[in-house]
Amino acid sequence: MRISVIGCGYLGAVHAAAMASLGHDVVGVDVDASRVEQLSLGEAPFYEPGLGELLKAGIASGHLRFTTDIDEVAAASVHFVAVGTPQSLEGKSADLTYVNAAVEGLIPRLAPGSLVVGKSTVPVGTAEELALLIGQRAPHASLAWNPEFLREGFAVQDTLRPDRIVYGVPSDEDAKRVEQLLDQVYAQALTQGTPKVVTNYATAELVKVAANAFLATKISFINAMAEISEVVGADVTQLADAIGHDNRIGRRFLNAGVGFGGGCLPKDIRAFAARAEELGLGESVAFLHEVDAINMRRRSHVIELAESVFEGDVYGKRITILGLSFKPDSDDVRDSPALDVAAGLHARGAQVVATDPQGIANAQTRLPELMFEVDLPDALRNSELVILLTEWAQYKSLDPHLARSLVSNQTDRVTIIDARNVLDPENWQAAGWRYLGLGR
Ligand code: NAD
Ligand code: UGA
DSSP states (O other): EEEEEEOOOHHHHHHHHHHTHHHHHHEEEEEEEEHHHHHHHTSSSSSSSHHHHHHHHHHHHHHHEEESSSSGEEEEEEEEEOOOBBBBBBSBBBBHHHHHHHHHHGGGGGOOOOOOEEEEEOOTTTTHHHHHHHHHHHTTTTTEEEEOOOOOOHHHHHHHSSSSSEOOOOOOOOHHHHHHHHHTTTHHHHHTOOOOEOOOOOHHHHHHHHHHHHHHHHHHHHHHHHHHHHHTTHHHHHHHHHHHSSHHHHHHHHOSSSSOOSSSSHHHHHHHHHHHHHOOOOGGTHHHHHHHHHHHHHHHHHHHHHHHHHTOOOOOOEEEEESSSSSOOOOOTTTTTTHHHHHHHHHTEEEEEOOSSHHHHHHHHHHHTSOSSSSSHHHTOSSSSSEOSSSOHHHOOOOOOHHHHSSSSSSSSEEETTTTSSSHHHHHHHHHHEEEEEEO
């Protein structure tokens, strides 16, 4: 099939490369010329395992190209909209400027029978409005909403082998044709038995935000248990293991720590609550405000814990931050808890030295005032407090004896705050550290 992908960020670049690897002819369009240039060279503009290889193979095969020129979409029959839907500057709702601009750009270029497929995460009701617009201005084309569930760090495998595919299709006689077109796009995954849910626009849009709201709620639930565990002397990690053995609950997404960040969960729960309020349904998702509040408290809690290590004042203390990205295997620092903690400590006068295997460049753009150190031993040298904020494999397997030999020897025991609860407290204590987890 001839496919265009509008917006080549974390979602769109992976989608374009994955579609080309399935044999489709794909053109990716982005307004960012330097991003297009990099992608055209087969270079991933951000860190995502496997993406570079997929891009190079796609470009070499002739099935994949990138451009800033929207006119080049005209030959495609399926157009994916994968632009960003960030939190709006003036409130908590989603900013639909980019989605609207992408659809406006597509309308004059839609060939008869072509299909616009929304992939961006949007407030419920958006697709219905866009379908009306397309119906008025390009009545020969159709709209589907096909939310994306990929996780950063696993984006390539999630796109090629999704755990489900959801189609929001029109409510008229066009529905079957739209479904068949999407079936051709996803033929390989469907043949492999991927479950498919065909539904209306509103359900498709809601499936996406409901899934992210559920995941966020699960994390904040366990973080609420961490708050309680800390006061009563319980261990939230054991608690999570124990309740996770119940299949109805499940152990995944029950890791307590500094909480969730990224370009999706935080903004999506806020946009969901804002949309529900617009619909007069604020009460139905009022709990999401609490989910958000618990999550944001985790960041200030880590700062308070750091202060407590120095009797309330971190001024002038050398503090090492391990991890800047919002999760391991990603360089994405959007709404990263680690960045918030680093900024908070810096604002209190600490000498913050931050390191990350992939996230330094992005973090530097956002917080140029921090000290960054690429080399892990250098980052640890002479440190008076170490805080693990992103659970990269190299931090999980860090040798506590080696780390102890690098940090300050002015105190008897240097503290490590394990803000992801991934280290073995006994090992670290045995190597001469004071260990502080969250809720354990
Ligand atoms: P992103 O900011 O990384 O990428 C968006 C891209 O769109 C940018 O490269 C930008 O230059 C480009 N763009 C903006 N306006 C454009 C236009 N008019 N024409 C062409 N290109 C344009 O964002 P992202 O993380 O890829 O997220 C995109 C959407 O996908 C969001 O709605 C997000 O919620 C959703 N989503 C993201 C993920 C993820 O893991 N990142 C997963 C599932 C869903
Ligand atoms: C999330 C969803 O998992 C994807 O299904 C979805 O497609 C995507 O958002 C999106 O809509 O963009 P992602 O943002 O890549 O994916 O990251 P997650 O793996 O969900 O992690 C989100 C945050 O939660 C991270 O900061 C992570 O550290 C944190 N987390 C995760 C916890 O604090 N505890 C856990 O147990 C799990």
